[in-house]
Amino acid sequence: MSQENKGVWVFSESPQLMLELLGKARGLADSLGTEVVVVTSTEDGNKLVQSGADIVLTMTDPAFGSFQVDTYTDALENLVTERKPDILLIGATRNGLEFAPRLAERLKTGCVTEATRLELDAEKKYLLMDRVTWGGNLVETHISKTKPQIATVAKGLFSATPPDATRKGEVIKVEPKFKPPSTKLVETKPKPVKGVKLGDAPIIVSFGRGVRKKEDMTLVEQLAQTVGGVVSCSRPIAEDLRWLPEDQYVGLSGQKVSPKLYFALGISGQIQHLTGIRNSRVIVAVNNDPKAPIFEFSDYNVIADLYEFVPALIDAVKQLGKT
Amino acid sequence: MVNILVLMKQVLQTADLKVDRSTKTIVTQGVPRVISETDKNALEEAVRIKEKHGGKITAITLGPPEAKEALREALAMGADEACLLTDPLFEGSDAHATANVLAAAVTKILEYDLVLCGAYSEDLFAFQVGPRLAEMCNLPQLTYAAKLTLEGDRVIVERDLENERQVVEAKLPCLVSVVREINEPRLPTLMAIMAASKKPTNVWAATDLALGPEELGFDGSLIDIVRSSVTVGERRRIVLQGEAREIAPKIAKALVQEGVLKAA
Numbered sequence: 001m002s003q004e005n006k007g008v009w010v011f012s013e014s015p016q017l018m019l020e021l022l023g024k025a026r027g028l029a030d031s032l033g034t035e036v037v038v039v040t041s042t043e044d045g046n047k048l049v050q051s052g053a054d055i056v057l058t059m060t061d062p063a064f065g066s067f068q069v070d071t072y073t074d075a076l077e078n079l080v081t082e083r084k085p086d087i088l089l090i091g092a093t094r095n096g097l098e099f100a101p102r103l104a105e106r107l108k109t110g111c112v113t114e115a116t117r118l119e120l121d122a123e124k125k126y127l128l129m130d131r132v133t134w135g136g137n138l139v140e141t142h143i144s145k146t147k148p149q150i151a152t153v154a155k156g157l158f159s160a161t162p163p164d165a166t167r168k169g170e171v172i173k174v175e176p177k178f179k180p181p182s183t184k185l186v187e188t189k190p191k192p193v194k195g196v197k198l199g200d201a202p203i204i205v206s207f208g209r210g211v212r213k214k215e216d217m218t219l220v221e222q223l224a225q226t227v228g229g230v231v232s233c234s235r236p237i238a239e240d241l242r243w244l245p246e247d248q249y250v251g252l253s254g255q256k257v258s259p260k261l262y263f264a265l266g267i268s269g270q271i272q273h274l275t276g277i278r279n280s281r282v283i284v285a286v287n288n289d290p291k292a293p294i295f296e297f298s299d300y301n302v303i304a305d306l307y308e309f310v311p312a313l314i315d316a317v318k319q320l321g322k323t
Numbered sequence: 324m325v326n327i328l329v330l331m332k333q334v335l336q337t338a339d340l341k342v343d344r345s346t347k348t349i350v351t352q353g354v355p356r357v358i359s360e361t362d363k364n365a366l367e368e369a370v371r372i373k374e375k376h377g378g379k380i381t382a383i384t385l386g387p388p389e390a391k392e393a394l395r396e397a398l399a400m401g402a403d404e405a406c407l408l409t410d411p412l413f414e415g416s417d418a419h420a421t422a423n424v425l426a427a428a429v430t431k432i433l434e435y436d437l438v439l440c441g442a443y444s445e446d447l448f449a450f451q452v453g454p455r456l457a458e459m460c461n462l463p464q465l466t467y468a469a470k471l472t473l474e475g476d477r478v479i480v481e482r483d484l485e486n487e488r489q490v491v492e493a494k495l496p497c498l499v500s501v502v503r504e505i506n507e508p509r510l511p512t513l514m515a516i517m518a519a520s521k522k523p524t525n526v527w528a529a530t531d532l533a534l535g536p537e538e539l540g541f542d543g544s545l546i547d548i549v550r551s552s553v554t555v556g557e558r559r560r561i562v563l564q565g566e567a568r569e570i571a572p573k574i575a576k577a578l579v580q581e582g583v584l585k586a587a
Contacts, residue, residue: 069464069466094466094467094482094485097450098454098466098467098500101418101449101450101454101455102454102455102457102458104419104455104545105419105455105458105459108419109545110544110545110546111546113449114448133446133447133448134337134446137553138349138553139551139552139553141549141550142547142549143547144545144547145544182463183464183465183491183492184491184493185489185491186479186490186492188488189487189490190487190488191483191487227584228585239503252337252448253443253445253448260582260583261578261583261584271337271342282578283558284578290564293341296560297558298560299558299559300559300574300577300578301561301563302563302564302574303562303564304567304570305567309571312571316572316576317575319575320572320579320586321586
């Protein structure tokens, strides 16, 4: 690895994710004794300095007004080639996930998508990037043989640093070159099915094949209403039975959730599903099969018929409110 | 007439993977190998395009010799020709090295208008090979297609993003990655399965693609995996069984005490 690369860079077209990455980048940069650089076209540079950036590179060309993979690849290629960062963190939005590998290929460097943990090797100071593979049951630690070391990171893994008005930094206007893009945005439309936002829900009541009929979903909805949660489901309910829209199932290929409380009602607990609920704080699983795999991965293992247990739980929660 | 290349990956059926918690290993024995779901959607979309516009579909996979099984299924679903890229030298390739082999095959085939693939594979979920290949072949990339329309030499795609659908277009040739919402892959008929055995399958190794060992496998990779470990859930697994009326209040109370539930 080349010695000359330095600095921890951050890019995300999502302002929230940018701040989270900036928080993580600050920690990494402090350990490395180097600087944090944020690349942006939309955000206020001074605010980013307050949130931990040493240098903000602001791309002023209107072409960068909204994310477009070709122009952003060209721009970052130019900035990275000129300034040679050590580490580049990119927000793992869908746009970020199509952008990072393309940029990495342009730069002929490694990229780890949806890293779940970023640490520095104590001795050699390179970035150890964990990612979850194989249906969620294997954690691999990757390193990049080349620089910059690129990782994409999903929302909610790291915390933004609270702004400090006294922090000093530099905001630099840059005009990286870019070619005319090969794709054209025609329009944006709302998504055809509007599901609930599972990502932000503190309590999720999720169900699987243990719910026998579509009408019985009302039972699940009643519990959700009582505990102040939202309803979600396992993959077969959305993809095979289509009782709920596809953006409402939880799992590796669906929504990954991190509620305080997650109810898994009649969900057997395939790896696919377990991966999606990994970050829940407390999991309550209800299943009449004591051997259901979900029970390996749950805090409260309720071995019961959900048709009996759920109404009882609704009553119990209501009862608690009265005392 | 549209010549379409479909990139497919054979994966272990992740839903059937189990963890042996005593040995902390993943049990792969007896787990079926299948075409990764979104790649199947890519193939289905190719077949639909061909039905409308005519053309030829070539299914390409990189993998062990057993991946031929996946190609047979692709031929039964409607691919005209298949191409198996297999060589012990390919083993251990990361996304870059994999895309490099695929790019060599795509370049060798030469006659194509559209490259289709799944947005991700069901085993690794890395989202990398499509964009890396597009970059290597200097193709426009249209990712996460939930809808695809062909109008002359233009491809119009509805990109399925977190909060919206983005309608984006590009000129052929280009690469389109698809998500599962795009279609419902067909089940091949018995006739189609039988006809598939008569369709041609090319088998190419590194030398056929003029690739040297330094570009392949571990040596050709930009990422190195230094550690891997099976995750075992650190959950409390408190068992409660018996009368629902008796367990329910206990749990409700415990959840309130933990601060994760408010009494209604």
